[in-house]
Amino acid sequence: MNQPARLKSEKRPIRYAMLFDLRKCIGCYTCVLACKSENDVPLGVWRSWIKRIEKGRYPAAREFILPIVCNNCDNPVCVTVCPVGSSIKRPDGIVYIDPHRCIGCRYCMAACPYGVRYIHPTRKIAEKCFWCHHRVDTGLDPACVEACPTGAILFGDLNDPDSPIAKAVARNPVQSIKADMGTRPYTFYIGLDRDVVEAKKTEGNE
Amino acid sequence: MDIQILQNIVPQEAFGLNIAIYFYLTGLSAGSFILSTLAYGFGIKMFKPLGKIGVVMATFLLMLAPVFLLLHLGSPIRFWHLFVYLNPASPITWGTFLLILYPINCIIYGYFMFRDKPKQTRIFAFIGIPLAILIHGYTGFIVAVGKARALWNTALMPVLFLVSAIVSGIALVIIVYLVVFGVFSKNRKPDFQLVGKLATILAWTIVLDLFLVGSDLIVLAVSHSEAQEVLQVLIRGKFFVPFVIIENLLGKVFPFFLLVIPKFRNVFTITLGSILVLIGIFFMRYVVVVGGESVPLI
Numbered sequence: 001m002n003q004p005a006r007l008k009s010e011k012r013p014i015r016y017a018m019l020f021d022l023r024k025c026i027g028c029y030t031c032v033l034a035c036k037s038e039n040d041v042p043l044g045v046w047r048s049w050i051k052r053i054e055k056g057r058y059p060a061a062r063e064f065i066l067p068i069v070c071n072n073c074d075n076p077v078c079v080t081v082c083p084v085g086s087s088i089k090r091p092d093g094i095v096y097i098d099p100h101r102c103i104g105c106r107y108c109m110a111a112c113p114y115g116v117r118y119i120h121p122t123r124k125i126a127e128k129c130f131w132c133h134h135r136v137d138t139g140l141d142p143a144c145v146e147a148c149p150t151g152a153i154l155f156g157d158l159n160d161p162d163s164p165i166a167k168a169v170a171r172n173p174v175q176s177i178k179a180d181m182g183t184r185p186y187t188f189y190i191g192l193d194r195d196v197v198e199a200k201k202t203e204g205n206e
Numbered sequence: 207m208d209i210q211i212l213q214n215i216v217p218q219e220a221f222g223l224n225i226a227i228y229f230y231l232t233g234l235s236a237g238s239f240i241l242s243t244l245a246y247g248f249g250i251k252m253f254k255p256l257g258k259i260g261v262v263m264a265t266f267l268l269m270l271a272p273v274f275l276l277l278h279l280g281s282p283i284r285f286w287h288l289f290v291y292l293n294p295a296s297p298i299t300w301g302t303f304l305l306i307l308y309p310i311n312c313i314i315y316g317y318f319m320f321r322d323k324p325k326q327t328r329i330f331a332f333i334g335i336p337l338a339i340l341i342h343g344y345t346g347f348i349v350a351v352g353k354a355r356a357l358w359n360t361a362l363m364p365v366l367f368l369v370s371a372i373v374s375g376i377a378l379v380i381i382v383y384l385v386v387f388g389v390f391s392k393n394r395k396p397d398f399q400l401v402g403k404l405a406t407i408l409a410w411t412i413v414l415d416l417f418l419v420g421s422d423l424i425v426l427a428v429s430h431s432e433a434q435e436v437l438q439v440l441i442r443g444k445f446f447v448p449f450v451i452i453e454n455l456l457g458k459v460f461p462f463f464l465l466v467i468p469k470f471r472n473v474f475t476i477t478l479g480s481i482l483v484l485i486g487i488f489f490m491r492y493v494v495v496v497g498g499e500s501v502p503l504i
Contacts, residue, residue, distance in 0.1 A: 046215055049214075049215045050213065051211070051213065051214040051215075051504065052211075052212040052214075053209055053210060053211050053212060054208075054210045054212055055207060055208065056207065056208060057208050061208075063212065068504060077351075077353050077354075080295045080351070081295070081296050081297070081298070081352070082293055083288055083292075083293055083296040083298035083299045083302070084287040084288060084290075084291040084292075084293065085291045085292070085293045086291070101284075101287055101291055102280075102281070102284075103279055103280065103281050103284040103285065103288065104279050104280015104281045105278070105279055105280070105298060106220040106221065106278070106280070107296070107298055107348070107352075109217070109218065109220035110220035110221050110349075110352040110354065110355070110358075110499070111351065111352045111353055111354055112354055112503075113353065113354040113503060114504060115217035115354075115502075115503040115504055116217075118217065118218050119218060119280050124280035124281045125280060125281060126280075181353065181354075182353075195207075195209055197504065198431070199209050199211050200211075200435070200501065200502045200504075
């Protein structure tokens with residue numbers, strides 16, 4: 001995305017991306033559970049989670065589901081603000097945190113428009129979803145992708161025209177959350193509803 | 207349309223009270239340093255009694271401030287990473303250097319001042335002024351670069367922080383001056399002409415501060431949806447009392463009238479006004495840091 005068209009034969013660097021097909025998502029929490037167990041995420045914090053809203057009034061009502069993971073942005077503000085260079089963007093696009101460097105200053109949490117980061121309750125360093133890069137590096141899919149029973153999550157190299165995710169992104173209208181923030185998010189959604197992103201629990205909005 | 211949130215998680219708070227206190231202390235320090243340079247840097251003789259008070263407060267408060275940064279850190283033992291692994295893009299890295307250079311300069315400046323060496327004092331006063339502006343300006347950039355939050359992500363933030371720093375610095379120096387010269391000193395009496403002059407400067411700096419807060423609010427009101435939401439939280443919601451009542455009415459508007467109307471002006475009203483200003487600016491830091499985070503992101 002965001003790159004000029006090039007010849008098919010030209011070798012492009014890997015750019016990983018994730019795609020949630022919300023038409024297939026049934027809101028079963030298997031991805032959340034797989035993420036929790038794969039990454040040893042403690043109680044009370046989440047690397048991935050599901051936001052559910054209900055729109056309308058019965059019988060004209062529907063539930064909307066939004067699975068949220070890190071967007072692994074192309075222009076990540078967390079990498080800009082980290083004072084010790086502990087948030088790092090890899091050449092393949094994955095943004096990860098060096099656990100040995102992080103001092104727990106929480107600046108990345110203050111700057112991230114998606115609120116995907118947390119402080120580990122006992123290690124006291126920032127953590128977040130990094131698309132299971134330990135699995136990706138060995139050729140496996142991230143835990144959530146592998147666990148999803150309906151195949152609603154796709155993961156792969158967006159620059160490889162033959163990958164399933166590149167085909168799906170090319171053929172469908174896709175959206176991302178808060179693209180106006182200038183972060184260039186690389187987690188895409190098919191069938192994303194505006195209200196499920198914008199609905200917030202502020203005062204006067206019960 | 208009925209929209210009901212059935213389930214979501216609440217992300218952890220990033221900055222809290224410790225960061226608000228840190229901003230408050232650096233602001234007080236920068237403000238009192240700048241006041242002390244009026245006599246020892248710019249040579250305005252009238253303000254000479256404030257020089258030593260200003261530099262002592264500036265040094266002391268700036269040594270206290272990083273304690274709250276360490277309290278805020280998740281892994282405080284790793285604080286040395288800030289000096290070893292640098293990220294020039296991050297305002298916190300800028301601050302790492304400022305937090306070393308500024309107190310060292312304060313100590314040298316104060317040393318020459320107490321040794322009565324006006325020439326050297328003057329040199330370090332002029333080195334100190336940009337450092338004092340930067341040490342509080344950079345805290346403004348810390349919040350301004352936090353692009354997730356509509357209340358923070360404005361170019362006005364560093365300027366607003368600087369003006370409120372000068373406001374709180376003047377108020378602090380007035381109180382310390384009255385206490386040192388009025389209570390603890392036997393043969394010296396406070397110079398009421400000087401206190402009056404400071405009160406006038408304070409009053410008009412408060413007006414500048416109110417102008418900046420006002421322009422911030424006006425632009426928030428017409429800006430994008432998250433800006434409008436945070437404005438509602440400030441003027442009608444959870445932060446109505448800290449923001450409208452304490453910070454602006456009790457901390458700025460009321461002290462302005464106390465300080466500026468000649469009929470009201472005496473030691474008591476000036477002291478009361480300065481204390482209210484100090485409380486008001488503390489709530490300003492609190493509202494910016496904690497209030498800015500009060501609107502959920504997703």
